[in-house]
Amino acid sequence: MKIAIVVQNLSFITGGPRLLLGLAKELMQMGDTVVVYTEDKVGDFFGELARGIIAKVVELPAPAGPRSGGFFGWISGKAREEFGDILWAKKVAAAMDPDFDVVNVHDFAYRVGYFYKKRSPKTKVVWQENQPLLFYVKRGKLLYDLIGPLYWWVKKFTDKKYFDAMDGISVLDELTKTQREARGFNNVRIVRAGVDFQKFYAPVKNFSPKAARKEAQLFALGALNFVRRFDNVVEAVRCLREWGYGVTATIVAKNIWHEDQCKEDLIALVKKYDLEQCVKLNFDGLSEADLIKTFHASDVFVQAAYAPPPSHQGWGLVNFEALAAGLALAVVRSSGATEVLEDGKTALFFDPLQPEQIAQKVKFLIDRPREYDRIAKSGQSYVKENQSWKRYATEMREFFLGK
Template sequence: MTDSPSVLHVISGIDVGGAENHLLMLLDGLSSRGFDVTVAYLKGDGELASDFREAGCSVERIGIRSDFDPLGFGKLVTEIVRNDYDLVHTHLFHGDIYGATAATVAGVPAIISSKHNDPPYWQEQPYKLIHDLSLSRTDRVLPISEHVRDYLLETSRISPNQVQTVRYGISPTEFDGVSERDVQSVRRDFVDDNTPLVGTVARLTEQKNLETLLRAFEQVRDRVPDAHLAIVGRGEEEDRLKRLAETHDIEDDVTFSGFRTDIPELMHAFDVFALPSLWEGFGVVFLEAMAAQTPVVASEVSAIPEVVADGETGLLCPPMDEAKFADAISTLLETPEMAESMGKAGRERLDREFAVDRMIEEVATIYQDTLSSKSQ
């Protein structure tokens, strides 16, 4: 093993998203700690490619054209052989399958996989068989939450000894640098003056369950008539959600802003952050709200209770219960003292339990331990 281990991260894509942003923070930290880091992405537009390069990483686009692409697989094997990596670390379903198999063919000494979610298809054929095969080639598996760890052990044959939870972490620095002037500028994109602003940042997909949020907001408006809802993000559900807002006669009280990059300013601008996800492997977006001291209303499912402390840093509700979501949001808007207290508690919880340096050090130690064991 070299003094500066070379690590290839293989991920399905590096367009903007939770797992992708997490990887960017991780690789930035690993690069600064002396690891020679490359990221290979299999598909997508590579929206974050320049960010990865700025973080000190090499970036390789593989460009698979289908779920099973022999040419793309061959390109990945060639990339691994040519650079003689010490370790391959895989992410997301296609990254796991292509990465673990290509690393095995190329004779890489160590293979690690991060598990970012708890997808139902892990239990469905042929995905279960393919997933199990990729796990059989993997030395260590790093779920991002205890919920994902439990789900992994329930749905696969992997040994618990191979599994170590490494929870996400973020740096709050960019959230601390937000000025009041910037916050007010962002608020004016949605509301005037002191109008209560509820916000969410999410991909507009079935998983995020934004239909429930819209239905809940119709009831919020009955209790807090001047409240406004900001939905930040893009996705295949956008047109349907806009039609739903019109059906419930709240289209004037809801702004669909599309994709935005000013997340720290947005999180400070929201009075309440709300997201009724059907499942989450972790939910980095909740940490972002906590970094801005914004109280959270979220679903009591999957890993979310590991992140959001119910009654302390936010309020958790059954994911499909629009009445309870409406009550939770309205309560926080109507009692700003509670909202402020929960926001402060959220930031304290973030600083205490979800620091990015902790995450990076844990992964770096796992790399060194795994490579050391392979060299014995």
């Protein structure tokens, strides 16, 4: 098959580009021709993964530019983004080869499928939705929380023609599937993402010496915004240290969306509790090599991300990379990852927005190092046996073929 994969942001250090590139690589190894279309270049972070993949850059006709501050700046910024996204989708569709069998549009690139089908009606269009995109996440600000839901409600009608062009939607978790079907979408299929197990792998460490000293190194990772709930991780460290545990944390939160207020709030929280020596904040991101080193130097990975209903934070590919790296995982119960993991067996679950529960889970592992060993090894075995890029690409290919 000849397959086009379309994404807006390929340089962002998030799970989406890793998923796309992992899929493209495996499809090519299966003999398919794959061309990636994007509005930006592959960043250095994913340079190794992208090697050998044809990626064509189609730049925005007129970059939206940074948003001005305040409520009205937010509204005008959203309007510019909408207009720019539509122009870009048209430009991409016009630039694409006319003979693709499948066009796989990722996340906010969904409009491209509609415009391409106007050229090639027989081409199959499959939308990869990595997490719910058509919901407003409450900000706790009155005007935003009044207008935001209205904006997404209007988009259900203005974007209907784009969604009607879809032949199928692939998602990562059951909740996203249920939400799509409730909105009238047909042919929605769950296809779980893969993991490069060997790249991240390290044997589960002997945690007993650290546990005897009542110590542990936590790790949290994700693009910076308020729904990542990195503040919950800081609060958990505070609790543990008050209980007499020498716990430290590394939080890598690359500020790709210019969430400067979120950044300042996190820095202030660390200072408030005098945790500057215990909590390391990194807003610049890590290279792939340094990311793997940080995984291997850590003991417990904490995923606290939470977006309130009707949205949710989605799958979290990084959870499974952490398990492959031999860490014990403490994950928020609302994560899509909990659909396949088991509480107390392959991970430890905690309720959203409950930093003391995070602290209790870490305390449990320190107090019971044999449980740490059992849970970390079970989680690692699950990933090795169930998640690979080859399996993911095979299932996606079957979906493309209508099997």
